[in-house]
Amino acid sequence: MISLQSLSDIIEQRKNRLIDINDKIWGYCETRYEEYQSSALLAAALEEEGFQVAKCAGGIATAFVGSYGSGKPIIGILGEFDALSGLSQKAGVSAKEALVEGGNGHGCGHNVLGTGSLAAAIAIRHYMEQNHLSGTIRFYGCPAEEGGSGKAHMVKAGLFDDVDAALTWHPWDENLAYHARMLATCQVYFKFKGTSTHASFSPHLGRSALDAVELMNVGANYLREHIIPDARLHYAITNAGGFSPNVVQAEAEVLYKIRAPKVQQVRDILDRVCDIARGAALMSGTQMEMQFDSASADLIPNITLSSLMHEQFTKVGAETYTPEELDFARAIQATYSSEEMKRVHAGNGKVLSDKINPYSVEPDFLHASTDVGDVSWMVPTGQIYVTTCAYGTPVHSWQMVAQGKSSVAHKGLLLAGKVMAASAIEMMQNPELIEKAKAEHKQQLEGEVYVSLLPAEAKPAPIRRA
């Protein structure tokens, strides 16, 4: 029997410290592979608690692994801490107002995620000591979830090779243990080089790289009809070749993101997108160069671990909220679009989720991607979602940033820490649970083996800014 009270006490005793870490990471709001302060802060907190920390894990500057204990089982807790560009927003206000014009913001709540996972790792570590439990707890400091596939690089570096099970969570507007499949994805830059000239005086001498990008996008938009319905194709023009219409654009670049249920499907669609890029170069008389950016695998669910987490979640219980917290959440909801309000109406006007959703063993499918996918191919991986914001808050929004250091977010991270810690301890005390999760993992992979979507030359890279 686990003493949930002891686990809770360990976390509650460190509540102020954890909240301070959360709020600081919110303020650092560092984007992919540039999370130097956030990663240093989390690593220092682990060292203070007696973890051995390997920095620059897998040769990635902002990745680290904090470890406590020895031998098997080895349980990994995944913590993220990267922000999104362009989402700067003041905290605690219910109106869109940038803190720093054009700055970054924690629009996916990864400051809360990383700190909640830290709470879990610390609780497990002290509980292990108090109860003389053998095994190893590892906190994986995972950079660059947002478009950088940090975990795919960490998996490639072998950092998960000996792990028995991994647990993680995500800040959300509901409480649930969930095991959806998600999409594999990759991002590739297509850069076109043409010939610059006066667009009116000598257009026949020019070859437009911007034409190539436009032709490529037209081709890709025609491709959409002929790929599987669950696939997704997105692009962003990262260089339109300048600001002068009277100069033929000598350089232009577009970043493509391809998603599909399976890694091989992503590869096949990427091949066709590459053909379109070559065609666009031929049509426009330009040169095309490809540069791989990032990729992550599809997410493999593990019902054994999600059931375990649901059970522990139910025992720990959901949070309750004060009238002030409900008022602020209502003020946030008042800023939703009519489309976003549909979710609130469907939830009977729910303001803050103070219940745990019923658990369903039916596998679900989400049209989203995460680099947790790569970890989930290597080891059984369980995940929960915990209330940290008003019901209906869209992810990657200013509203999410505005609530990132609210008392609701603080309650959420402490709660997530407790549930993950209880689930990990349960596994340490009942090794048969890990065996069951591993057997299911094998079954879920259906005989397939993990092959990273990352090409050999792919390197972790920060956001490219013009």
Ligand SMILES: [Zn+2]
């Ligand atoms: Zn996220």
